[in-house]
Amino acid sequence: MKKRDFLVLGATGAGGAAALPAWAKEPAARSGKGPVLLTVTGAIAKANRGPLDPVLDQMMAKQKLAFDRARVFDYSALTALPAVTIKPTLEYDKRPHTLSGPLLAEVLKASGAGAEGKLAMRAIDGYAPTISLADARRYRFMVATHLDGKPIPLGGLGPLWAIYDADRFPEMAARPVDQRFALCPWGLYHIDVQA
Numbered sequence: 001m002k003k004r005d006f007l008v009l010g011a012t013g014a015g016g017a018a019a020l021p022a023w024a025k026e027p028a029a030r031s032g033k034g035p036v037l038l039t040v041t042g043a044i045a046k047a048n049r050g051p052l053d054p055v056l057d058q059m060m061a062k063q064k065l066a067f068d069r070a071r072v073f074d075y076s077a078l079t080a081l082p083a084v085t086i087k088p089t090l091e092y093d094k095r096p097h098t099l100s101g102p103l104l105a106e107v108l109k110a111s112g113a114g115a116e117g118k119l120a121m122r123a124i125d126g127y128a129p130t131i132s133l134a135d136a137r138r139y140r141f142m143v144a145t146h147l148d149g150k151p152i153p154l155g156g157l158g159p160l161w162a163i164y165d166a167d168r169f170p171e172m173a174a175r176p177v178d179q180r181f182a183l184c185p186w187g188l189y190h191i192d193v194q195a
Helices: 003-011 059-060 075-079 103-112 132-138
Strands: 036-042 071-074 083-086 097-101 118-123 131-132 143-144 162-165 188-194
Touching: 036 059, 036 103, 071 075, 071 103, 075 097, 097 103, 103 132, 103 143, 103 188, 118 132, 131 132, 162 188
Parallel strands: 036 188
Antiparallel strands: 036 071, 083 097, 097 143, 118 131, 118 188, 143 162
């Protein structure tokens, strides 16, 4: 038995799997493959972790987040989802760049999110634009994990970036390039699904 499994069972008593909370029964909740990069909370049906811990979840607590359960993704869980590639012109150097990663819709599907509502996507600096689920699907927002073929580093625009290919949508492409990405937080680490 893995140490983590033993601790989860010990914390819930000797009652076995039946005594575990629903989020802890899912194997991904106990896999420990890597550090969590993305936490999805709110109106989701497929949680794999429990509530916010104000001691261990310092950044989330300081940004006034609160939740009873969440779906968490490490790097391998995100890169295991079907990936797409886009090549938008970015505001930082006004040149096209190749970004790849799963569609935001796939991340939400894996989290058990519904088809309607809004998303508050939060970056590590606290920036938190809100977008409707319908617009996230219409514009084919993605959770980019790679930029120009390399993982996006922390301290740059990553490790995750919620972004879409603005060049493909005439109403967005008509805007100046520095006005196309206001709904695209780089350094993404949290998504609140609001029903």
